[in-house]
Amino acid sequence: METAMNRVEPNLSREERRKRQKEFWRARYEEDPAFFGERESDFAAWCAPLLRAERNIRDIVELGCGYARDARFLAAQGFRVSGVDLTGVRDPSSTTSGRAGPPCEFVEADALEFLQRSPPRSVDAVYSNMLFNMDYTEEEHRELFAAIHRVLRDRGLHLYSARSTSDPWYGRGAKVDADTFDPAPHGVTMHYFSAEYADRLAEGLFAPVQRVERSEGEGDFPIRLLYVVDRRA
Numbered sequence: 001m002e003t004a005m006n007r008v009e010p011n012l013s014r015e016e017r018r019k020r021q022k023e024f025w026r027a028r029y030e031e032d033p034a035f036f037g038e039r040e041s042d043f044a045a046w047c048a049p050l051l052r053a054e055r056n057i058r059d060i061v062e063l064g065c066g067y068a069r070d071a072r073f074l075a076a077q078g079f080r081v082s083g084v085d086l087t088g089v090r091d092p093s094s095t096t097s098g099r100a101g102p103p104c105e106f107v108e109a110d111a112l113e114f115l116q117r118s119p120p121r122s123v124d125a126v127y128s129n130m131l132f133n134m135d136y137t138e139e140e141h142r143e144l145f146a147a148i149h150r151v152l153r154d155r156g157l158h159l160y161s162a163r164s165t166s167d168p169w170y171g172r173g174a175k176v177d178a179d180t181f182d183p184a185p186h187g188v189t190m191h192y193f194s195a196e197y198a199d200r201l202a203e204g205l206f207a208p209v210q211r212v213e214r215s216e217g218e219g220d221f222p223i224r225l226l227y228v229v230d231r232r233a
């Protein structure tokens with residue numbers, strides 16, 4: 001049976017794990033301010049027509065927005081976007097090639113803390129690309145999903161991508177929990193998603209709209225992502 005006791009570093013508190021995340025990503029973005037490339041993610045491009053088709057979506061919160069490549073892309077599509085990231089976007093104009101674009105609001109914060117202090121039913125869609133793979137336990141995912149449910153208006157959308165259990169990197173590193181591996185020193189703890197896990201997290205909160213698996217990346221970094229769209233029940 002998988003329990004929190006299986007974690008390689010059982011003594012690290014939630015705060016210490018967040019600090020580790022923050023240091024890891026800050027170092028990545030300092031090395032390369034456009035670490036994932038200049039363009040929007042494939043997932044953001046996939047979501048755009050779906051968001052437009054909803055017709056009543058205006059306010060979007062992006063969790064774990066990094067250097068805001070997707071937040072800017074979604075703002076350019078006409079949505080009002082707030083981006084939240086642990087590392088913060090310190091100089092938004094210097095990212096994504098310094099391209100000017102419609103304004104986004106950026107907040108340096110932990111995603112859960114940001115959601116918990118946001119007004120209830122205040123957002124039309126919550127979006128994230130590859131955030132939920134970060135060092136989150138199932139219990140923490142459940143807290144996040146409950147907080148997302150709270151800020152979404154009725155029938156609002158929750159759209160996210162997560163590295164899937166069929167990702168070629170699945171299983172690399174020390175197993176620390178169910179579908180969770182720590183590849184240190186070559187990365188940070190990763191929690192991989194199956195469609196069943198996405199369904200389980202949505203249970204009682206969201207009605208599943210879509211689950212799609214996609215291969216992305218090239219050369220020596222091919223990855224496989226689960227794209228998930230849920231609707232606030």
Ligand SMILES: C[S@@+](CC[C@H](N)C(=O)[O-])C[C@H]1O[C@@H](n2cnc3c(N)ncnc32)[C@H](O)[C@@H]1O
Nearest residue numbers: 025036064065066085086087110111129130134
């Ligand atoms: C894999 S990167 C993806 C970045 C961005 N979504 C993109 O596609 O360019 C994960 C991001 O999540 C952020 N992150 C990790 N844990 C977080 C947390 N607890 N709250 C907010 N952001 C977090 C990291 O700082 C990092 O920017």
